[in-house]
Amino acid sequence: MKISFIGAGSMAEAIIAGLIEKNICRGKDILVTNREDRAKLEQLERRYGIRPTYDMEGLIKGADIVIFAVKPKDADAVLQKIQPYIQMDTFFISVMAGISIAFMEEKLKVPCAVARAMPNTSASVGKSATAVSFNQRVSDQQKKLAATVFSSIGITAVVEENKLDAITALSGSGPAYIYYVVEAMEQSAREIGLDSNMAKQLILQTLAGAAEMLSSSDCAASELRKAVTSPGGTTEAGIEVLQRNKVEEAFIQCIKAAAEQSKRLGQIHESKHPV
Numbered sequence: 698m699k700i701s702f703i704g705a706g707s708m709a710e711a712i713i714a715g716l717i718e719k720n721i722c723r724g725k726d727i728l729v730t731n732r733e734d735r736a737k738l739e740q741l742e743r744r745y746g747i748r749p750t751y752d753m754e755g756l757i758k759g760a761d762i763v764i765f766a767v768k769p770k771d772a773d774a775v776l777q778k779i780q781p782y783i784q785m786d787t788f789f790i791s792v793m794a795g796i797s798i799a800f801m802e803e804k805l806k807v808p809c810a811v812a813r814a815m816p817n818t819s820a821s822v823g824k825s826a827t828a829v830s831f832n833q834r835v836s837d838q839q840k841k842l843a844a845t846v847f848s849s850i851g852i853t854a855v856v857e858e859n860k861l862d863a864i865t866a867l868s869g870s871g872p873a874y875i876y877y878v879v880e881a882m883e884q885s886a887r888e889i890g891l892d893s894n895m896a897k898q899l900i901l902q903t904l905a906g907a908a909e910m911l912s913s914s915d916c917a918a919s920e921l922r923k924a925v926t927s928p929g930g931t932t933e934a935g936i937e938v939l940q941r942n943k944v945e946e947a948f949i950q951c952i953k954a955a956a957e958q959s960k961r962l963g964q965i966h967e968s969k970h971p972v
């Protein structure tokens with residue numbers, strides 16, 4: 698399979714790493730471009746054997762899939778830049794938060810197959826939770842190609858596009874929330890006198906164990922939590938502080954704010970660049 702990436706940042710690299718690791722593509726079948734950071738393209742070439750390019754015509758011609766992996770604010774510039782080279786059989790997949798399929802279709806001008814996906818950076822270790830929506834022009838064959846790409850980097854769900862802002866907030870941004878909790882656990886470990894390296898190992902195993910328990914047991918998260926929380930014990934004392942500080946409510950507000958921001962990103966960029 699030949700895949701071209703427009704954008705060479707965190708998300709593009711995470712997908713490229715997954716594709717190479719799972720032997721879905723050879724490095725030489727992956728073309729990658731960015732705006733101007735040649736050093737980054739050279740770094741990706743050294744790491745994965747991909748082919749860097751600034752030739753947009755060559756990047757699009759012959760690609761089974763062209764992946765948009767630029768920030769939402771750069772969507773319009775990229776869609777304009779590639780417009781002269783688009784062919785009707787080009788299959789585009791965007792991972793841009795908030796940018797709708799309708800906006801991309803309008804800007805591409807040529808009727809093409811377009812998918813909008815929301816992976817996460819755990820793609821680089823084959824553990825992305827990805828959701829994807831397709832426009833009417835995506836053929837069954839192209840859906841299979843997309844499934845091959847996304848299953849090489851983790852699990853995939855096909856969803857209605859109107860769910861993607863919520864999914865962006867939940868699982869697209871999700872790894873950052875977990876890292877935030879880990880940062881707090883690392884800081885607290887330092888403050889209660891634990892060695893940082895040892896604390897890190899304990900935190901990692903605790904996370905991995907809790908994830909495994911959640912996926913392998915029939916119990917809800919609340920029941921698993923209850924099983925850890927002895928009456929009058931240490932966990933109860935800790936959770937009491939979280940409740941007093943409304944941490945659960947803060948997390949709910951956090952995910953709602955992220956979902957609103959995904960909607961807003963689309964609206965801002967689409968209204969700045971009307972079709």
Ligand SMILES: NC(=O)C1=CN([C@@H]2O[C@H](COP(=O)(O)OP(=O)(O)OC[C@H]3O[C@@H](n4cnc5c(N)ncnc54)[C@H](OP(=O)(O)O)[C@@H]3O)[C@@H](O)[C@H]2O)C=CC1
Pocket residue numbers: 703704705706707708709730731732733734735737766767768769771774775792793794815816817818869870
């Ligand atoms: N990071 C994440 O966890 C996730 C990100 N996403 C989505 O993925 C997209 C990319 O995010 P991320 O990888 O974090 O962003 P980065 O900032 O890491 O990378 C953005 C890339 O886009 C390139 N770019 C910008 N403008 C152009 C242009 N006009 N032509 C070609 N390339 C251009 C940049 O090139 P240069 O460096 O030369 O400027 C850079 O390589 C976003 O839309 C985001 O919403 C989706 C899921 C998760």
Ligand SMILES: O=C(O)[C@@H]1CCC=N1
Pocket residue numbers: 794865869870
């Ligand atoms: O923060 C962002 O906008 C992107 C989308 C999901 C994760 N990172």
